[in-house]
Amino acid sequence: ASTPPVDRAAFGSDALTRFLRVVPDSFPVHPPVAPPLPDEFRLVYFNVNGLDGFKFAELLLFMAIEAVDCMVLIDVRVPTERVTFLRREARAQLGPRAECLVSTPVSPEQGDQRPSIKVGGNAIVLNNRWGPQLVHYKSDPSRLSVVDEAILAFPGGRLQVLATYWPFPPASIPLAQHPPDPS
Numbered sequence: 001a002s003t004p005p006v007d008r009a010a011f012g013s014d015a016l017t018r019f020l021r022v023v024p025d026s027f028p029v030h031p032p033v034a035p036p037l038p039d040e041f042r043l044v045y046f047n048v049n050g051l052d053g054f055k056f057a058e059l060l061l062f063m064a065i066e067a068v069d070c071m072v073l074i075d076v077r078v079p080t081e082r083v084t085f086l087r088r089e090a091r092a093q094l095g096p097r098a099e100c101l102v103s104t105p106v107s108p109e110q111g112d113q114r115p116s117i118k119v120g121g122n123a124i125v126l127n128n129r130w131g132p133q134l135v136h137y138k139s140d141p142s143r144l145s146v147v148d149e150a151i152l153a154f155p156g157g158r159l160q161v162l163a164t165y166w167p168f169p170p171a172s173i174p175l176a177q178h179p180p181d182p183s
Helices: 005-011 015-022 051-067 080-094
Strands: 043-047 070-074 097-100 122-126 134-139 149-154 157-164
Touching: 005 015, 051 070, 051 080, 051 122, 051 134, 070 157, 080 122, 097 134, 122 134, 122 157
Parallel strands: 043 070
Antiparallel strands: 070 122, 097 122, 134 149, 149 157
């Protein structure tokens, strides 16, 4: 299945994905990661500081090569209209049962999606083995994408995966305007 051109125009070229398929050892992991055990669950967290097609392609390839079961991406800054592209790409690279769950911050003042997301949003990517085990996904009720939760079922019980992002206030704001620390 080919990707619609509107996605490529909006999210970047597929040049990195094609390059990494040809030369997958271009970005080796040091030290090398041992193959997973059958009952092992591999989970990685990355603060990606914004997510585009190039980063996503590289991260999906890393996930596939290193047998990562769940990848949590923090501060993705993805507008709602690009979420379907991410889900399609994850399934194309990891398998048809993979999941890509993305939260998109909503401006509390406007109540709608910001045209340019400056900070926030999380993504939880589950591989083809664990995607079908998803029983619940929820983003925090503040609609700021501060905390996201995915619950996975397995024979021994349930596993809760949390993605959380608490950005520091911008340095340009005087200290007196920062909210007080609750601790």
